Amino acid sequence: MSVALNNPLASLEQLETTISRRDGVSEELEEDLRNLGSELIESAGILLKLPQVAMATAQVLFQRFFYMASLKEFGIVEIGMGSLFLASKLEECFVRMTHLITVYDILIRRLKGLSTRTPLDAFSQRAYQLKNMAIAAEMQILRKLGFIVHVQLPxxxxxxxxxxxxxxxxxxxxxxxxxxxxxxxxxxxxxxxxxxxxxxxxxxxxxxxxxxxxxxxxxxxxxxxxxxxxxxxxxxxxxxxxxxxxxxxxxxxxxxxxxxx
Missing domain, CATH: 1.10.472.10 (Cyclin-like)
Known part of the structure; x- marks a missing residue:
């Protein structure tokens, strides 16, 4: 990405043919997954009572990431969690990992039409997997974006x-x-x-x-x-x-x- 005065912007080449599309992901599917991933970030942020600026920053980081990486290589859940975890640090409203994965688990089950009555067991294999996904995703975001994570909002x-x-x-x-x-x-x-x-x-x-x-x-x-x-x-x-x-x-x-x- 070329670094503009305010925000890093995708190049014309990145916009015309994203990495995901080169990997065989259709333009429609990529657009839908970007939409849903951002929606999950917002929903999680609301449940976690995070400020608007943290949710917005996370959504922008999420969108930036998928101009540097493929949806075939990284899923929207892991990158969404990593973006929100990173944004909570950048905007100084740190969220606990346990709370983050619990909220995402609820949102995923709700999306799939499954019961959300029983909260995620923090010591379960599922919790362990989600936590590892979020931690690894945060590092991938930092690496793929070259640690350029400043976001100026309008x-x-x-x-x-x-x-x-x-x-x-x-x-x-x-x-x-x-x-x-x-x-x-x-x-x-x-x-x-x-x-x-x-x-x-x-x-x-x-x-x-x-x-x-x-x-x-x-x-x-x-x-x-x-x-x-x-x-x-x-x-x-x-x-x-x-x-x-x-x-x-x-x-x-x-x-x-x-x-x-």
Missing amino acids: YNLMINYLRILGLEDHETVARRAWNYLNDGLRTNIYVTHEPPTIAVAAIWLACRDEQIKLPCQIGQEWWLLFDVDSVNFKNVAAHIRRLYYKKLDGKNLPLYKDDMS
């Missing part, structure tokens, strides 16, 4: 942009834009575009929903105030909107590398 930028546009007090727009930023974490946009572009895309989508026409100043479109290109932010917006038109069949998706045919 939330504060988005709030500042709303203030500049005079919309900081419009609760509905702010809430919708925030939700779009959250939903975007299930896609690859945080690895393909810089935070200003993502923030503008979220505002644009929110204002379209609320039928709010944003101002032009001295003949310039509003997004030029933030040095953002319209083609780029509309591409981000399209990626986010695609999420709402496709139902994710998580129950039948491969969670582990051994499940990949």
Whole structure:
């Protein structure tokens, strides 16, 4: 990955042909697994009562990882756990390994339609396997990303942009834009575009929903105030909107590398 000013971004070559696709994983399956893996991270983070920034950081690390590695070699459960464990350290909200694997076990069983009444036995073989997977995954993430694990998120930028546009007090727009930023974490946009572009895309989508026409100043479109290109932010917006038109069949998706045919 080339290191940009704010975040490491995937190269054009990485985007056109990912390692997973070279390994025979279809584009649709890769997209679904990225989506589900990010969704599991968010669900686990909520159950663990982690701050939003930790969940978001973990999701970005997860997305970055799979531009450096194949889904045939690493499963979304192990990399999801490793990403969340690492992010909890980076954001100084450390989570205990026992709690992490217990929560993931509950989510996996719930996804597969199995009973979640009996919690994971911390001394069981299953717990031992999950713990080893998470520890090994954290090291793989650090190694594959070259220890470049800084993540700049667009939330504060988005709030500042709303203030500049005079919309900081419009609760509905702010809430919708925030939700779009959250939903975007299930896609690859945080690895393909810089935070200003993502923030503008979220505002644009929110204002379209609320039928709010944003101002032009001295003949310039509003997004030029933030040095953002319209083609780029509309591409981000399209990626986010695609999420709402496709139902994710998580129950039948491969969670582990051994499940990949």
